[in-house]
Amino acid sequence: MCPTPLLSDYQVHVQTIVQGVFGHAGILCCLLIIVSYMTHPWKSSYPRSSAAWLQFPLLAVMIVIVLGVWVGWYTVSCDKCGEANNGYTWIGCWFSHWSWCWVGGWLAIFGAMSGAVWYNLVAIGILQSISAVRIKLPVWIQATTFHVLGTLCPFLYTAGLAMAEEINPSGGYGVCFLSATKVRWTLSLSWSVCMHTQTRARPLSLVPVLLFGRGEEEDIGLILILIDEWMVISCVRE
Amino acid sequence: MTSQWDGWFVDAVFWYPFTILVLSAAVILSWVVFRIWWAVGNAGVLKHWRLVAFLLYGISGFLYSSVNQWAFTRGTQNSVTEATTAWFVCLATHLDQSQCYEKGHIPGGFNFAAYMASTCVSCSVPIAFALILLSDPEIPLHWYDSFRRHILRQKVPDRWADQKRALKLSRSVVSQPSMRSAGGSVSAVE
Numbered sequence: 001m002c003p004t005p006l007l008s009d010y011q012v013h014v015q016t017i018v019q020g021v022f023g024h025a026g027i028l029c030c031l032l033i034i035v036s037y038m039t040h041p042w043k044s045s046y047p048r049s050s051a052a053w054l055q056f057p058l059l060a061v062m063i064v065i066v067l068g069v070w071v072g073w074y075t076v077s078c079d080k081c082g083e084a085n086n087g088y089t090w091i092g093c094w095f096s097h098w099s100w101c102w103v104g105g106w107l108a109i110f111g112a113m114s115g116a117v118w119y120n121l122v123a124i125g126i127l128q129s130i131s132a133v134r135i136k137l138p139v140w141i142q143a144t145t146f147h148v149l150g151t152l153c154p155f156l157y158t159a160g161l162a163m164a165e166e167i168n169p170s171g172g173y174g175v176c177f178l179s180a181t182k183v184r185w186t187l188s189l190s191w192s193v194c195m196h197t198q199t200r201a202r203p204l205s206l207v208p209v210l211l212f213g214r215g216e217e218e219d220i221g222l223i224l225i226l227i228d229e230w231m232v233i234s235c236v237r238e
Numbered sequence: 239m240t241s242q243w244d245g246w247f248v249d250a251v252f253w254y255p256f257t258i259l260v261l262s263a264a265v266i267l268s269w270v271v272f273r274i275w276w277a278v279g280n281a282g283v284l285k286h287w288r289l290v291a292f293l294l295y296g297i298s299g300f301l302y303s304s305v306n307q308w309a310f311t312r313g314t315q316n317s318v319t320e321a322t323t324a325w326f327v328c329l330a331t332h333l334d335q336s337q338c339y340e341k342g343h344i345p346g347g348f349n350f351a352a353y354m355a356s357t358c359v360s361c362s363v364p365i366a367f368a369l370i371l372l373s374d375p376e377i378p379l380h381w382y383d384s385f386r387r388h389i390l391r392q393k394v395p396d397r398w399a400d401q402k403r404a405l406k407l408s409r410s411v412v413s414q415p416s417m418r419s420a421g422g423s424v425s426a427v428e
Contacts (some may be wrong), residue, residue, distance in 0.1 A: 043377075
């Protein structure tokens with residue numbers, strides 16, 4: 001049964017109003033900050049612009065909050081792709097039709113993680129401006145590094161969770177999310193990928209031996225071989 | 239490769255990393271505020287009230303999400319499940335469903351007030367950020383000048399010409415370390 005009928009009609013009504021009003025106010029504020037900073041003569045440049053870049057993940061989270069108001073709580077909460085036997089292999093179901101639930105899950109996880117990282121980056125920017133601490137790199141490299149850490153890394157992390165089929169309907173009145181009741185985590189691709197890697201890519205395991213197999217680095221080569229052998233044994237045991 | 243998560247999966251891959259990141263930002267920003275206080279005292283902290291407000295509200299808002307997760311979601315997970323299951327059993331075993339609790343009002347069930355409070359706190363973060371960041375006089379003055387310049391087509395003097403020149407000079411100095419060192423050696427000779 002989805003969504004689980006835990007809320008009364010009145011509570012759903014209150015939720016719709018509260019999330020609709022506060023969510024849209026949040027979106028408006030995010031956009032105001034972004035436009036104000038991006039059009040400003042020097043607040044638009046690194047590192048002052050970090051405060052504006054922080055608003056993009058917050059905007060993603062605000063969209064998650066109003067998504068149910070826009071498309072309806074049933075649409076945003078429930079998706080047949082969340083069922084174990086949906087007739088598709090791997091994540092095929094999610095790509096076979098547009099899913100607000102799944103998109104919302106991406107936005108929620110990416111927005112929260114990216115927002116937390118950007119908050120750190122804003123803090124580092126302020127720390128640089130008030131102290132003698134300096135990152136001795138060209139400005140464009142610093143700015144690019146900030147974007148890699150603040151945007152690209154959280155996106156890849158979210159993508160990794162999505163590809164591992166970990167974003168699923170929560171059962172409540174909200175977007176898909178990571179399972180709160182999960183007991184066993186099975187990497188769905190583990191066995192096939194493991195065997196594929198260990199059979200097709202076996203010659204690659206000789207690379208560390210060639211690279212580190214001499215002189216003082218011999219120990220590193222030995223450790224890498226042991227790890228490789230342990231992975232093979234793990235695959236067989238699986 | 240399987241692992242026993244016992245329901246902690248969402249905490250391990252989301253809530254712990256998220257909370258650790260927020261706490262690390264709290265440490266850095268606390269250090270910033272401490273440095274300001276150490277250097278210029280209370281007057282300096284008052285002068286940089288936006289920074290302090292940005293620190294306090296952002297950290298509090300972000301951390302409240304984690305607190306809500308562990309206090310009201312994770313912490314009450316078992317009791318909510320038990321209460322909901324008992325309610326479903328009641329509905330299934332009673333023809334007269336008025337004998338069961340009303341939907342949304344199950345004792346020990348889903349905490350609607352906490353859920354709404356968490357939503358309001360999350361939404362208030364960008365609202366508070368907007369109030370803090372946009373209260374900087376530079377922002378409304380820039381909007382005012384832009385309105386007069388681009389909409390009213392008036393000739394408006396650039397009130398930040400000096401700052402822009404200084405910024406440009408600073409960038410050119412940073413991008414040409416050899417010139418900076420050359421200048422330093424010249425002044426040292428003189």
